[in-house]
Amino acid sequence: MALTAAVGIGLLSSSAIALDAPEGPVILVxxxxxxxxxxxDEAHFDKAMLEILAQHETVTRTPWYDGEVRFIGPLGRAVLNAAGATGDNMRVVALNEYAATIPVTDFENLDVILAMQANGKTLRIRDQGPLFVIYPFDKHPELLNEEIFSRSVWQVKRIEVE
Incomplete structure (x- = not known):
């Protein structure tokens, strides 16, 4: 298992997490x-390592899809906790090198997920995957603005925590 079993069921604090090396292709650094x-000095995650983290569902409308979409993936803060990452800002980088700076407080205070699925289907690269930063737009209409849209990076490959 990529993380200790206790982590998967939430029994350990983030300071006690020990990440194993990924066994499959790395999709997030x-x-x-x-x-x-x-x-x-980096935390590498394969798909299984991200799937073992508690999965969160966000049902919301976005500017990139028609109608309401059900996104599933780990909470951003859970991924940062698994890596023991701390800081004020993150530079989230996509496969095409598009990058956005996101305050860590977005992940701490909002249920932002790294979506791995949309409407029950795994996000492939052609579908904005393997990871897509999804904010809970419908729960927080104040997030419906260009600044937050620019932080909603798709095809995420790397997060640099500063």
Whole structure:
């Protein structure tokens, strides 16, 4: 298992998490202020490692889809906790090198997820996957603005925590 079993059921604090090395293809790298690295000074995650984290569902409308969409993935704060990442800001980078700076407080105070599924289907690269930063727009209409839209990075490959 990519994380200890107790982590998957939430029995350990983030300071006690130990990340194993990924066994499958790496889909996310967290670098910068990482307290639980598993490859050099970075935290690398394969799909199974992200799936073992508690999955969160966000049902919302977005500017990129028609109608309401059911997104599923781990909470951003859970992924940061698994990596032992701390800081004030994150630079979230996509496969095409698009990058957005996101305050860590967005992940701490809002149920922002790293979506891995949309409407029950795995997000592939052509579908804005493998990871898509999704804010709870319908629960927080004040998030419906260009600044937050620009933070909703799709095809996420790396998070640099500063």
């Amino acid at each position: 967290i670098s910068g202020n990482v307290g639980q690295p598993n490859v050099g």
